Amino acid sequence: MASFDDDARPSHAPVQPGSGKNASVQPGSGTFAPEPAAQASEPARDAPEPARDASLKQATYRDIFAVALGYIPLGMGMGMALAGAGIDWWWAPVWAIVLYSGAMQFLLVPLVAAQEPLAAIALATVLLQFRHVFYALAFPLDLVRGKLARIYTAFAVTDEAYALITSRRRSELSSWRIVTTLAGCHLSWIVGCTIGALVGLAVPIDDAILNFVLTALFVVLMIESYRSNRARTELLLAGVIAVLALFIPTDLMLASALGLFTILLVVKHQLNARRLGVDA
Amino acid sequence: MTSEYILAAMLVTGVITFVLRVAPYAFVARVQNSAILDYLARSMPAGVMLILVIYTLATVDFQNASSWLPPIVGIATTAALHLWIRQTLISLIGGTAAFALVFTLLT
Numbered sequence: 001m002a003s004f005d006d007d008a009r010p011s012h013a014p015v016q017p018g019s020g021k022n023a024s025v026q027p028g029s030g031t032f033a034p035e036p037a038a039q040a041s042e043p044a045r046d047a048p049e050p051a052r053d054a055s056l057k058q059a060t061y062r063d064i065f066a067v068a069l070g071y072i073p074l075g076m077g078m079g080m081a082l083a084g085a086g087i088d089w090w091w092a093p094v095w096a097i098v099l100y101s102g103a104m105q106f107l108l109v110p111l112v113a114a115q116e117p118l119a120a121i122a123l124a125t126v127l128l129q130f131r132h133v134f135y136a137l138a139f140p141l142d143l144v145r146g147k148l149a150r151i152y153t154a155f156a157v158t159d160e161a162y163a164l165i166t167s168r169r170r171s172e173l174s175s176w177r178i179v180t181t182l183a184g185c186h187l188s189w190i191v192g193c194t195i196g197a198l199v200g201l202a203v204p205i206d207d208a209i210l211n212f213v214l215t216a217l218f219v220v221l222m223i224e225s226y227r228s229n230r231a232r233t234e235l236l237l238a239g240v241i242a243v244l245a246l247f248i249p250t251d252l253m254l255a256s257a258l259g260l261f262t263i264l265l266v267v268k269h270q271l272n273a274r275r276l277g278v279d280a
Numbered sequence: 281m282t283s284e285y286i287l288a289a290m291l292v293t294g295v296i297t298f299v300l301r302v303a304p305y306a307f308v309a310r311v312q313n314s315a316i317l318d319y320l321a322r323s324m325p326a327g328v329m330l331i332l333v334i335y336t337l338a339t340v341d342f343q344n345a346s347s348w349l350p351p352i353v354g355i356a357t358t359a360a361l362h363l364w365i366r367q368t369l370i371s372l373i374g375g376t377a378a379f380a381l382v383f384t385l386l387t
Contacts, residue, residue: 070369077372091286098294107332112281112289121289125296127328132297134321136304154302208350209380215336215351216358216375222329223362231323238327242334250338257331262324269319 060177064184067160071102071185075192076199077213078105083200084207085113092197096190100156103221104128105193106214111254120255127258135162145175156182158189237264346386354379 079092087109095105104125111121135157144153157165161182165173200210226235238261245257333355341347358375365371 073369074372086281087286088283091290095290098290099297101297104293104297108289108293110336112286115281115285118288118292122292122296125293126300127324128332129297129300130328131321131325132301133304133317135301136308141305151302154305155298157301206380206383208383209376211336212351212354212379213372213376215333216354216372216379218329218332218336219355219358219375220362220368220371222326222333223359225325225329229322229326231326234323235326235330238330239334242331245331246334246338253338254331254335257335258328261327261331262320265320265323265327266316269316273315 056172056174056177059172060180061184063164063181064188067164067181067185068188070160071188072192072195074102075189075194076196077210078102078109079193079196079198080200080205081106081109081196081207081210081213082193083197084205084210085109087112089197089201092193093190096193097186100186100189101129101158102189103217106217110211110214114251116251116254120251123255123258127262131159132157138166140165140170140173140178143170143173143175144178149175149179153179153182156186158185161185234265237261349386350379350383353382 075096078096079089082092082095082105083089095108099105099108107124107128108121111124136154139154139157139162141150141153144150164185165178165181222235238257241261241264242257245253245260248256337351340351354375357378358371361374362368362371
Protein backbone atom coordinates (compact mmCIF):
# COMPACT_ATOMS: atom_id res chain seq x y z
CA MET A 1 0.00 0.00 0.00
CA ALA A 2 2.04 2.80 -1.39
CA SER A 3 0.44 5.65 0.51
CA PHE A 4 1.70 4.37 3.81
CA ASP A 5 5.21 5.32 2.85
CA ASP A 6 6.25 8.74 4.00
CA ASP A 7 5.51 11.69 1.73
CA ALA A 8 3.47 9.55 -0.63
CA ARG A 9 0.73 12.06 -1.14
CA PRO A 10 0.20 15.78 -1.02
CA SER A 11 -1.22 17.21 2.13
CA HIS A 12 -4.58 18.87 2.47
CA ALA A 13 -4.67 21.22 5.38
CA PRO A 14 -8.15 21.08 6.89
CA VAL A 15 -9.33 24.64 7.24
CA GLN A 16 -11.27 25.01 10.44
CA PRO A 17 -11.24 28.65 11.40
CA GLY A 18 -11.91 29.27 15.05
CA SER A 19 -11.23 25.72 16.14
CA GLY A 20 -8.49 24.44 18.32
CA LYS A 21 -7.73 27.81 19.81
CA ASN A 22 -7.16 26.43 23.26
CA ALA A 23 -4.40 24.09 22.21
CA SER A 24 -1.63 26.50 22.99
CA VAL A 25 -2.97 28.24 26.05
CA GLN A 26 -2.11 27.94 29.72
CA PRO A 27 1.19 26.16 29.82
CA GLY A 28 1.65 24.69 33.26
CA SER A 29 -1.98 25.01 34.32
CA GLY A 30 -3.16 21.59 33.19
CA THR A 31 -5.69 19.98 35.45
CA PHE A 32 -4.21 16.54 35.31
CA ALA A 33 -0.70 15.20 35.15
CA PRO A 34 0.76 13.80 31.93
CA GLU A 35 0.72 10.02 31.99
CA PRO A 36 4.05 8.39 31.27
CA ALA A 37 2.23 5.33 29.86
CA ALA A 38 1.30 7.26 26.74
CA GLN A 39 4.99 7.45 25.80
CA ALA A 40 4.93 3.82 24.78
CA SER A 41 2.91 4.58 21.67
CA GLU A 42 5.39 7.01 20.17
CA PRO A 43 6.11 6.34 16.52
CA ALA A 44 9.63 6.22 15.18
CA ARG A 45 10.78 9.71 14.34
CA ASP A 46 13.80 11.01 12.57
CA ALA A 47 13.35 14.70 13.27
CA PRO A 48 12.49 16.65 16.40
CA GLU A 49 8.84 17.70 16.53
CA PRO A 50 7.08 20.69 18.03
CA ALA A 51 4.77 18.37 19.98
CA ARG A 52 7.57 17.76 22.43
CA ASP A 53 6.71 21.19 23.67
CA ALA A 54 5.06 20.96 27.10
CA SER A 55 1.93 22.94 26.27
CA LEU A 56 1.19 20.80 23.21
CA LYS A 57 1.68 17.71 25.35
CA GLN A 58 -0.84 18.99 27.82
CA ALA A 59 -3.30 19.84 25.06
CA THR A 60 -2.93 16.27 23.79
CA TYR A 61 -3.64 14.79 27.23
CA ARG A 62 -6.63 17.09 27.63
CA ASP A 63 -8.01 15.83 24.30
CA ILE A 64 -7.59 12.21 25.39
CA PHE A 65 -9.23 12.98 28.73
CA ALA A 66 -12.24 14.56 26.98
CA VAL A 67 -12.78 11.51 24.77
CA ALA A 68 -12.18 9.08 27.67
CA LEU A 69 -14.96 10.80 29.66
CA GLY A 70 -17.33 9.53 26.98
CA TYR A 71 -15.56 6.29 26.03
CA ILE A 72 -15.27 4.77 29.50
CA PRO A 73 -19.01 4.88 30.35
CA LEU A 74 -20.01 3.95 26.79
CA GLY A 75 -17.47 1.11 26.79
CA MET A 76 -18.87 -0.04 30.13
CA GLY A 77 -22.35 -0.17 28.57
CA MET A 78 -20.87 -2.22 25.73
CA GLY A 79 -19.15 -4.64 28.10
CA MET A 80 -22.28 -5.02 30.21
CA ALA A 81 -24.44 -5.72 27.14
CA LEU A 82 -21.91 -8.35 26.02
CA ALA A 83 -21.80 -10.08 29.40
CA GLY A 84 -25.60 -9.78 29.72
CA ALA A 85 -26.04 -11.62 26.40
CA GLY A 86 -24.09 -14.57 27.81
CA ILE A 87 -20.90 -14.00 25.82
CA ASP A 88 -17.71 -14.77 27.80
CA TRP A 89 -16.47 -11.55 29.47
CA TRP A 90 -12.97 -11.71 27.96
CA TRP A 91 -14.38 -11.11 24.48
CA ALA A 92 -15.04 -7.52 25.65
CA PRO A 93 -11.34 -6.51 25.73
CA VAL A 94 -10.58 -8.64 22.65
CA TRP A 95 -13.31 -6.94 20.63
CA ALA A 96 -12.24 -3.54 21.97
CA ILE A 97 -8.65 -4.12 20.80
CA VAL A 98 -9.40 -5.77 17.43
CA LEU A 99 -12.62 -4.03 16.34
CA TYR A 100 -12.42 -0.73 18.23
CA SER A 101 -15.80 0.48 17.01
CA GLY A 102 -18.59 1.39 19.41
CA ALA A 103 -21.61 0.99 17.15
CA MET A 104 -20.25 -2.18 15.52
CA GLN A 105 -19.41 -3.86 18.83
CA PHE A 106 -22.85 -3.03 20.21
CA LEU A 107 -24.48 -4.42 17.06
CA LEU A 108 -22.35 -7.54 17.09
CA VAL A 109 -23.80 -8.59 20.46
CA PRO A 110 -27.38 -9.27 19.23
CA LEU A 111 -26.07 -10.55 15.89
CA VAL A 112 -23.88 -13.13 17.61
CA ALA A 113 -26.54 -13.94 20.22
CA ALA A 114 -29.04 -14.62 17.41
CA GLN A 115 -26.41 -16.78 15.61
CA GLU A 116 -26.82 -14.71 12.45
CA PRO A 117 -25.05 -16.18 9.42
CA LEU A 118 -21.57 -14.72 8.80
CA ALA A 119 -22.70 -13.32 5.44
CA ALA A 120 -25.38 -11.22 7.17
CA ILE A 121 -22.80 -10.01 9.72
CA ALA A 122 -20.45 -9.10 6.86
CA LEU A 123 -23.11 -7.09 5.05
CA ALA A 124 -24.15 -5.30 8.24
CA THR A 125 -20.48 -4.44 8.89
CA VAL A 126 -19.91 -3.06 5.40
CA LEU A 127 -22.97 -0.83 5.60
CA LEU A 128 -22.49 0.35 9.17
CA GLN A 129 -18.76 1.03 8.73
CA PHE A 130 -18.87 2.43 5.21
CA ARG A 131 -18.69 5.98 6.56
CA HIS A 132 -15.05 5.37 7.45
CA VAL A 133 -14.16 5.47 3.75
CA PHE A 134 -14.87 9.19 3.79
CA TYR A 135 -12.79 9.93 6.84
CA ALA A 136 -9.78 9.36 4.60
CA LEU A 137 -10.66 12.48 2.62
CA ALA A 138 -9.82 14.97 5.34
CA PHE A 139 -7.71 13.11 7.89
CA PRO A 140 -4.10 14.37 7.99
CA LEU A 141 -2.52 10.91 7.80
CA ASP A 142 0.43 12.38 5.88
CA LEU A 143 1.64 13.99 9.12
CA VAL A 144 2.18 10.58 10.73
CA ARG A 145 5.65 9.11 10.32
CA GLY A 146 6.49 5.46 10.07
CA LYS A 147 4.57 2.82 8.16
CA LEU A 148 3.27 0.93 11.19
CA ALA A 149 2.22 4.15 12.91
CA ARG A 150 0.33 5.14 9.76
CA ILE A 151 -1.50 1.84 9.52
CA TYR A 152 -2.39 2.01 13.23
CA THR A 153 -3.57 5.60 12.80
CA ALA A 154 -5.80 4.76 9.82
CA PHE A 155 -7.24 1.83 11.81
CA ALA A 156 -7.89 3.88 14.95
CA VAL A 157 -9.82 6.79 13.42
CA THR A 158 -13.18 6.43 15.15
CA ASP A 159 -15.97 8.98 14.79
CA GLU A 160 -14.81 10.86 17.88
CA ALA A 161 -11.11 10.71 16.98
CA TYR A 162 -11.89 11.97 13.49
CA ALA A 163 -13.89 14.89 14.86
CA LEU A 164 -11.17 15.69 17.39
CA ILE A 165 -8.15 15.59 15.06
CA THR A 166 -9.77 17.34 12.10
CA SER A 167 -10.96 20.16 14.38
CA ARG A 168 -7.33 21.05 15.14
CA ARG A 169 -5.30 23.27 12.89
CA ARG A 170 -2.67 21.42 10.93
CA SER A 171 0.09 23.50 12.54
CA GLU A 172 -0.98 22.23 15.98
CA LEU A 173 -0.70 18.60 14.95
CA SER A 174 2.30 16.32 14.75
CA SER A 175 2.96 12.65 14.28
CA TRP A 176 3.44 12.25 18.04
CA ARG A 177 0.25 14.11 18.89
CA ILE A 178 -1.98 12.22 16.44
CA VAL A 179 -0.70 8.76 17.39
CA THR A 180 -0.75 9.50 21.13
CA THR A 181 -4.30 10.88 20.95
CA LEU A 182 -5.58 7.86 19.04
CA ALA A 183 -3.78 5.35 21.26
CA GLY A 184 -5.05 7.09 24.40
CA CYS A 185 -8.65 7.01 23.13
CA HIS A 186 -8.24 3.34 22.18
CA LEU A 187 -6.87 2.52 25.63
CA SER A 188 -9.80 4.25 27.37
CA TRP A 189 -12.23 2.26 25.20
CA ILE A 190 -10.50 -1.04 26.10
CA VAL A 191 -10.58 -0.14 29.82
CA GLY A 192 -14.26 0.83 29.65
CA CYS A 193 -15.32 -2.36 27.82
CA THR A 194 -13.35 -4.57 30.23
CA ILE A 195 -14.70 -2.92 33.39
CA GLY A 196 -18.23 -3.08 31.96
CA ALA A 197 -18.02 -6.80 31.21
CA LEU A 198 -16.73 -7.54 34.73
CA VAL A 199 -19.39 -5.33 36.33
CA GLY A 200 -21.99 -7.04 34.14
CA LEU A 201 -20.89 -10.41 35.47
CA ALA A 202 -20.99 -9.25 39.10
CA VAL A 203 -24.24 -7.25 38.92
CA PRO A 204 -26.59 -8.88 36.44
CA ILE A 205 -28.93 -6.31 34.89
CA ASP A 206 -31.92 -7.42 32.80
CA ASP A 207 -30.52 -7.71 29.28
CA ALA A 208 -33.63 -6.08 27.81
CA ILE A 209 -32.37 -2.87 29.45
CA LEU A 210 -28.80 -3.30 28.24
CA ASN A 211 -30.00 -4.12 24.73
CA PHE A 212 -31.90 -0.86 24.68
CA VAL A 213 -28.58 1.04 24.91
CA LEU A 214 -27.97 -0.13 21.32
CA THR A 215 -31.33 1.22 20.15
CA ALA A 216 -30.62 4.53 21.88
CA LEU A 217 -27.13 4.68 20.35
CA PHE A 218 -28.54 4.26 16.85
CA VAL A 219 -31.18 6.93 17.53
CA VAL A 220 -28.39 9.34 18.51
CA LEU A 221 -26.25 8.44 15.49
CA MET A 222 -29.27 8.83 13.20
CA ILE A 223 -29.96 12.34 14.52
CA GLU A 224 -26.29 13.30 14.14
CA SER A 225 -26.13 11.93 10.57
CA TYR A 226 -29.37 13.62 9.63
CA ARG A 227 -28.13 16.92 11.04
CA SER A 228 -25.04 16.87 8.88
CA ASN A 229 -26.67 15.72 5.64
CA ARG A 230 -30.44 16.40 5.72
CA ALA A 231 -31.14 13.48 3.38
CA ARG A 232 -34.87 13.45 4.08
CA THR A 233 -36.17 11.36 1.15
CA GLU A 234 -33.52 8.71 1.79
CA LEU A 235 -34.33 8.59 5.51
CA LEU A 236 -38.02 8.13 4.71
CA LEU A 237 -37.18 5.40 2.20
CA ALA A 238 -35.08 3.59 4.82
CA GLY A 239 -37.96 3.80 7.32
CA VAL A 240 -40.46 2.30 4.87
CA ILE A 241 -38.05 -0.51 3.90
CA ALA A 242 -37.27 -1.33 7.55
CA VAL A 243 -40.94 -1.44 8.58
CA LEU A 244 -41.76 -3.73 5.63
CA ALA A 245 -38.78 -5.90 6.58
CA LEU A 246 -40.31 -6.47 10.03
CA PHE A 247 -42.71 -8.87 8.28
CA ILE A 248 -39.99 -11.18 6.98
CA PRO A 249 -38.10 -13.67 9.19
CA THR A 250 -35.81 -11.87 11.65
CA ASP A 251 -32.62 -13.56 10.47
CA LEU A 252 -33.15 -12.21 6.94
CA MET A 253 -34.44 -8.83 7.98
CA LEU A 254 -31.30 -6.80 8.48
CA ALA A 255 -29.47 -8.01 5.38
CA SER A 256 -32.55 -7.61 3.18
CA ALA A 257 -33.37 -4.12 4.42
CA LEU A 258 -29.78 -2.83 4.18
CA GLY A 259 -29.25 -4.48 0.78
CA LEU A 260 -32.50 -3.14 -0.69
CA PHE A 261 -31.78 0.34 0.69
CA THR A 262 -28.34 0.42 -0.97
CA ILE A 263 -29.67 -0.86 -4.29
CA LEU A 264 -32.50 1.69 -4.36
CA LEU A 265 -30.09 4.54 -3.54
CA VAL A 266 -27.78 3.48 -6.37
CA VAL A 267 -30.76 3.27 -8.76
CA LYS A 268 -31.99 6.68 -7.60
CA HIS A 269 -28.57 8.19 -8.14
CA GLN A 270 -28.22 6.68 -11.62
CA LEU A 271 -31.67 7.91 -12.64
CA ASN A 272 -30.92 11.43 -11.38
CA ALA A 273 -27.57 11.41 -13.12
CA ARG A 274 -29.15 10.30 -16.40
CA ARG A 275 -31.85 12.94 -16.14
CA LEU A 276 -29.26 15.62 -15.59
CA GLY A 277 -27.14 14.25 -18.39
CA VAL A 278 -24.21 13.79 -16.03
CA ASP A 279 -21.95 10.82 -16.46
CA ALA A 280 -22.04 9.08 -13.07
CA MET B 281 -22.86 -19.75 20.56
CA THR B 282 -19.46 -21.46 20.38
CA SER B 283 -16.15 -19.65 20.77
CA GLU B 284 -15.30 -20.62 17.17
CA TYR B 285 -18.44 -18.88 15.92
CA ILE B 286 -17.76 -15.74 18.00
CA LEU B 287 -14.16 -15.68 16.75
CA ALA B 288 -15.30 -16.08 13.14
CA ALA B 289 -17.88 -13.30 13.55
CA MET B 290 -15.24 -11.04 15.10
CA LEU B 291 -12.74 -11.75 12.32
CA VAL B 292 -15.30 -11.08 9.57
CA THR B 293 -16.26 -7.81 11.26
CA GLY B 294 -12.65 -6.92 12.07
CA VAL B 295 -11.24 -7.53 8.59
CA ILE B 296 -14.02 -5.56 6.88
CA THR B 297 -13.74 -2.69 9.37
CA PHE B 298 -9.95 -2.62 8.98
CA VAL B 299 -10.12 -2.59 5.18
CA LEU B 300 -12.78 0.16 5.16
CA ARG B 301 -10.64 2.26 7.49
CA VAL B 302 -7.21 1.71 5.97
CA ALA B 303 -7.65 1.04 2.23
CA PRO B 304 -9.25 4.37 1.27
CA TYR B 305 -5.98 6.23 1.92
CA ALA B 306 -4.54 4.37 -1.04
CA PHE B 307 -7.36 5.63 -3.24
CA VAL B 308 -8.02 9.07 -1.82
CA ALA B 309 -7.95 10.82 -5.20
CA ARG B 310 -10.38 8.37 -6.75
CA VAL B 311 -12.78 8.43 -3.80
CA GLN B 312 -12.75 12.22 -3.87
CA ASN B 313 -13.95 12.30 -7.46
CA SER B 314 -16.62 9.63 -7.35
CA ALA B 315 -20.09 11.16 -7.65
CA ILE B 316 -21.87 8.01 -6.55
CA LEU B 317 -19.68 7.46 -3.47
CA ASP B 318 -20.18 11.09 -2.58
CA TYR B 319 -23.95 10.69 -2.90
CA LEU B 320 -23.96 7.50 -0.81
CA ALA B 321 -21.80 9.14 1.86
CA ARG B 322 -24.32 11.92 2.25
CA SER B 323 -27.54 9.95 1.91
CA MET B 324 -26.86 6.59 3.54
CA PRO B 325 -25.79 7.07 7.17
CA ALA B 326 -29.06 8.39 8.65
CA GLY B 327 -31.08 5.77 6.75
CA VAL B 328 -28.78 2.92 7.81
CA MET B 329 -29.13 4.05 11.43
CA LEU B 330 -32.93 4.14 11.12
CA ILE B 331 -32.93 0.59 9.71
CA LEU B 332 -30.76 -0.47 12.65
CA VAL B 333 -33.11 1.21 15.14
CA ILE B 334 -36.05 -0.70 13.66
CA TYR B 335 -34.00 -3.92 13.50
CA THR B 336 -33.38 -3.72 17.25
CA LEU B 337 -37.20 -3.65 17.64
CA ALA B 338 -37.72 -6.83 15.59
CA THR B 339 -38.65 -8.92 18.63
CA VAL B 340 -41.15 -6.35 19.96
CA ASP B 341 -44.77 -7.54 20.02
CA PHE B 342 -46.87 -4.62 18.78
CA GLN B 343 -50.09 -6.26 20.05
CA ASN B 344 -48.83 -6.07 23.60
CA ALA B 345 -48.35 -2.70 25.30
CA SER B 346 -45.89 -4.04 27.88
CA SER B 347 -43.68 -5.00 24.93
CA TRP B 348 -43.89 -1.90 22.72
CA LEU B 349 -44.41 0.87 25.28
CA PRO B 350 -40.94 0.73 26.93
CA PRO B 351 -38.94 1.03 23.66
CA ILE B 352 -41.25 3.75 22.28
CA VAL B 353 -40.88 5.81 25.49
CA GLY B 354 -37.13 5.13 25.48
CA ILE B 355 -36.70 6.18 21.85
CA ALA B 356 -38.79 9.33 22.34
CA THR B 357 -36.77 10.26 25.45
CA THR B 358 -33.43 9.61 23.72
CA ALA B 359 -34.41 11.67 20.68
CA ALA B 360 -35.85 14.52 22.76
CA LEU B 361 -32.75 14.67 24.99
CA HIS B 362 -30.46 14.57 21.99
CA LEU B 363 -32.34 17.28 20.09
CA TRP B 364 -32.33 19.41 23.23
CA ILE B 365 -28.92 18.95 24.93
CA ARG B 366 -26.98 17.15 22.17
CA GLN B 367 -24.67 15.28 24.53
CA THR B 368 -24.49 11.64 23.41
CA LEU B 369 -23.89 10.28 26.90
CA ILE B 370 -26.81 12.19 28.44
CA SER B 371 -29.13 11.03 25.64
CA LEU B 372 -28.06 7.38 26.07
CA ILE B 373 -28.31 7.33 29.86
CA GLY B 374 -31.58 9.30 29.96
CA GLY B 375 -33.20 7.23 27.21
CA THR B 376 -32.13 3.93 28.72
CA ALA B 377 -33.32 5.06 32.18
CA ALA B 378 -36.74 5.96 30.72
CA PHE B 379 -36.88 2.55 29.02
CA ALA B 380 -35.88 0.77 32.26
CA LEU B 381 -38.46 2.68 34.29
CA VAL B 382 -41.40 1.82 32.00
CA PHE B 383 -40.10 -1.72 31.49
CA THR B 384 -39.88 -2.31 35.26
CA LEU B 385 -43.33 -0.80 35.93
CA LEU B 386 -44.97 -2.98 33.28
CA THR B 387 -43.31 -6.32 34.06
